[in-house]
Amino acid sequence: MSTPTEVASRYRLERRLGAGGMSTVFLGMDSVLERRVAIKLLAEHLAEDDTFVARFRREALAAARLQHPNVVQVYDSGRDSESGRHYIVMEYVNGPSCADLLRDEDTLPIDTCVSYLRDACRGLDYAHRAGVIHRDVKPGNLLVVEESNVVKLADFGIAKAAEQSRVTQIGSVLGTAAYLSPEQARGEDAGATSDIYSLGVCGYQFLTGRLPFEYSSLTELALKQQEAEVDPIVELRPEVPLELDRAVRACLARNAAARYSTALEAAEALEAGLHGEVTEATQMLATDTTRGMDDGEATHALTSSGAATRALRTGDVARRPPPPRRTAAPPPARAGARRGARSRRGFGRLLAVFLVIVAGVVAAFVIASSGGGTQQQPIEEESLSNQVERLRNFVEENARR
Secondary structure (H helix, E strand, O other): OOOOOEEOOOEEEEEEEEEOOOEEEEEEEEOOOOEEEEEEEEOHHHHOOHHHHHHHHHHHHHHHOOOOOOEOOEEEEEEOOOOOOEEEEEEOOOOOEHHHHHHHOOOOOHHHHHHHHHHHHHHHHHHHHOOOOOOOOOHHHEEEOOOOOOEEEOOOOHHHHHOOOHHHOOOOOOOOHHHOOHHHHOOOOOOHHHHHHHHHHHHHHHHHOOOOOOOOOHHHHHHHHHHOOOOOHHHHOOOOOHHHHHHHHHHOOOOHHHOOOOHHHHHHHHHHHHOOOOOHHHHHHHHHHHOOOOHHHHHHHHHHHOHHHHHHHHOOOOOOOOOOOOOOOOOHHHHHHHHHHHHHHHHHHHHHHHHHHHHHHHHHHHHOOOOOOOOOOOOOOOOHHHHHHHHHHHHHHHHOO
16 A cells, blocks of 8 residues: 555645654645644554554544643544545644654753653643543654744554554553553553653653663563662752752652652642752652651662752751661561561562563564654563563572572
8 A cells, every 4th residue: 555645635745754663644734724734644554453443533533632732733533535544634843852852962951851841741731631641651752843942742642542452462562661651561551640650751861861771671671660769860960950850750650659640740840840949749759658668768768869968969068867776686586577578578579570571571572663763772682482481480589588
């Protein structure tokens, strides 16, 4: 099936703007309203999936109802009778995507980063209140208007349309793996806080020039998402305000309940962080994060993001906290019980990681070919059975400790 030069006897295709695993986007002209538009033609193999087509039409209608300054407007959608290609006609944004900017520059200016994230948060908040979850927030879907430097979110709805179609039913996850929230990687349904996590990954990359978790395979990424801590931004870029660092990393909490509850709440925290201030929401999240930790973990968490660190960075004199009080070792029976409880918790975490990674390994074969125009770390070639066997041995070995 060849690419048409016109769709719906109205939209003339002029030149290709970009392509991904699911669609190709063209610059076009609406001959009726005489305006430039972006025309997305869905990949031919998707047109053969009736489930996807039905979902796509439903989600395109939902996206078309979104009218906000920070959301790319959907004008029209349908199936071209001449070529048989399904299409979406959208507002044309004259300017680069944030993925384009990252290819040109390793990092973005701090105030520019916060401005882009704030715009994206406003668009997300509006969509979330309308009941629409993006599910595929990444730099390639953050478009910068050249004239105003305003960011608009693109591609609402298409990720959900493909979630359960035949082309993705093996458990794959859409979009570039690094920007997916942990719950999306586990195959769970995405919510508003999933979009906030993905936007947090974007913010971390804008400020540091790297992803929160560097990885060479999906196995490694899934392990780090479940067990590793995100390196503080100030360690990689000291001029970033610590309060802004805290706000971005709050978006990246492993547990969805530990992130900002709304995108607007995240926007306020990021804006405050830029000016060296901490919102009440950020303070509450920091307090919630320390609950359930042992004394040493809680002390480390509070010290790394609290007033003492801020005083060291600004040169203020902070009162040194008293040394930790020594306590007697617990009786042997109680100590053994604690070790057993820790062992059971550790095994439970390992088992959860194992199950997540099995799904992630299977998903690699689809994600590796999805493209999408954003930066993605290379994925090692390794057979599915070898990775699963290696992970099973890892879990069994650690369970015996």
